[in-house]
Amino acid sequence: NAGVTQTPKFQVLKTGQSMTLQCAQDMNHNSMYWYRQDPGMGLRLIYYSASEGTTDKGEVPNGYNVSRLNKREFSLRLESAAPSQTSVYFCASSELLADGYTFGSGTRLTVV
């Protein structure tokens, strides 16, 4: 049982390049989330998808776009990467929010 799978695990980008972070879950969860984690800042919500076909902005959405491709997959796209987007990105999913999240193992992104 894989849970939540994120790819890639590490990525280095140059300023202005674009990339997509992939997330897939095999637990048939309705809701999926993208967070970023920076030192001293905790985890901050970028976007979430409460169900297939819907997406909503979180606390720090600027510079990002998302796609809920189907129930399993929720991708995060950086159209023009900036050094301020250097961070560790976590994808999470939940069936009932009251049960908390299942997290992926994270993607460490560096923008130079």
Next chain:
Amino acid sequence: EDKVVQSPLSLVVHEGDTVTLNCSYEVTNFRSLLWYKQEKKAPTFLFMLTSSGIEKKSGRLSSILDKKELFSILNITATQTGDSAVYLCAVLRNNDMRFGAGTRLTVKP
């Protein structure tokens, strides 16, 4: 704006010590409060607290919520080096969770 504040930000103790980690919150649409432990990778779930005054325990870890004063504490007794981690507090709202910045606990042998 919703806030979750953890203290201290970091803590260094020796094996066998007891530690108390704090989490205060100001959140609309509060549903419950969760504690996570984060070592090298993804956070792992420790506790979910929904009701005031009811202590949750798991081995040497325990936690309690005060919904009147809007805070929670996480206690770890007889600490071990394996307890070294970042401990995250999160508040469950209607659609998502708001996290605190975390407390980095270092347990020295």
